[in-house]
Amino acid sequence: MFSTASRGQVGIGTLIVFIAMVLVAAIAAGVLINTAGLLQAQAQSTGEETTAQVSDRIAIGEAVGYSTSSSPAKIDTINITMRLAAGADPINLSKASYTIDTDGSARVIQGNEDYNNIEFYQVQGLNNKPEILAKQEDLMAVEFDIDSIQGIDPIEDGDDVTFIVQAPAGGSTYATLRAPGRIDTDESYILS
Structure with a gap:
């Protein structure tokens, strides 16, 4: 017969690794979104200043x-x-x-x-x-x-x-x- 005790432990370990990977991916995505927002704000500010230097x-x-x-x-x-x-x-x-x-x-x-x-x-x-x-x-x-x-x-x-x-x-x-x-x-x- 098959032993189900060892199969359950492997499944829980895999689940923990999967959850850890999802958390790391979520944190990385948050950092990327934050960085993209900062870069967009800086680019918009630079564009407005450049336009003012040329047109004002x-x-x-x-x-x-x-x-x-x-x-x-x-x-x-x-x-x-x-x-x-x-x-x-x-x-x-x-x-x-x-x-x-x-x-x-x-x-x-x-x-x-x-x-x-x-x-x-x-x-x-x-x-x-x-x-x-x-x-x-x-x-x-x-x-x-x-x-x-x-x-x-x-x-x-x-x-x-x-x-x-x-x-x-x-x-x-x-x-x-x-x-x-x-x-x-x-x-x-x-x-x-």
């Missing part, structure tokens, strides 16, 4: 220079109109950084730190906070007092001015402006 830009419009200095006359104030670039989210211009390079002398100006060098004038739009470009139709005139910015020389006849505005999210816009060939005192000029 400021469009630079017209630039007008004013000459109040005399002998020799130089442009000492620049007014630049700015609006949101296509597809950009709202941008606070007081948190943007501005780089001005006038023929060999350059300086980065932080909008929130250098209010005595920069003034914001809302030209178009209904925003209650004049430093924020919220909609595509908002238009802001930003005035830079070149005379009061340390490290920047006033703009002379025929000088090139490189202007860079960087939004807080990282999108940058470049513009190269040229002063007219002759500058007179108390006159305004379009910098092109």
Whole structure:
């Protein structure tokens, strides 16, 4: 006859090994699902930041220079109109950084730190906070007092001015402006 005692012990051992394998597989699956979730969240965050760096830009419009200095006359104030670039989210211009390079002398100006060098004038739009470009139709005139910015020389006849505005999210816009060939005192000029 057959002995059933030894067969039952083998069945219980196999059952214990099977349960242990199922538990290990469940733990491994949990770790994989958790890791996949973390990677997905990180990829989504990176994608949003990258999109902001590319699309959150400021469009630079017209630039007008004013000459109040005399002998020799130089442009000492620049007014630049700015609006949101296509597809950009709202941008606070007081948190943007501005780089001005006038023929060999350059300086980065932080909008929130250098209010005595920069003034914001809302030209178009209904925003209650004049430093924020919220909609595509908002238009802001930003005035830079070149005379009061340390490290920047006033703009002379025929000088090139490189202007860079960087939004807080990282999108940058470049513009190269040229002063007219002759500058007179108390006159305004379009910098092109």
